[in-house]
Amino acid sequence: MTATLTSKGQVTIPKAIRDLLDLASQDLLIFTVRKPKEVVMTSIKTDLMSLRGALKVKKYIPFKTARRQAEKLAGKQIAAEGL
Helix, strand or coil, X not given: CCCCCCCCCXXXXXXXXXXXXXXXXXXXXXXXXXXXXXXEEEEECCCHHHHCCCCCCCCCCCHHHHHHHHHHHHHHHHHHHCC
């Protein structure tokens, strides 16, 4: 499969490759040089929901509760530092 480099240095990734890698608009692409003239491309989903389930938790905590706990802890840390 081929693609052409534009005068602006841009390349359109062929649809077959986008589909194979499940690429979507705004995905972050990482290019790693393996050896001269060989580059490996990997992608990172930027959609926050794609990370759902990535971390194992012992107990579900609603977002509002977690936020309140974080704010309380931050307040204690600020008070301890005397800011």
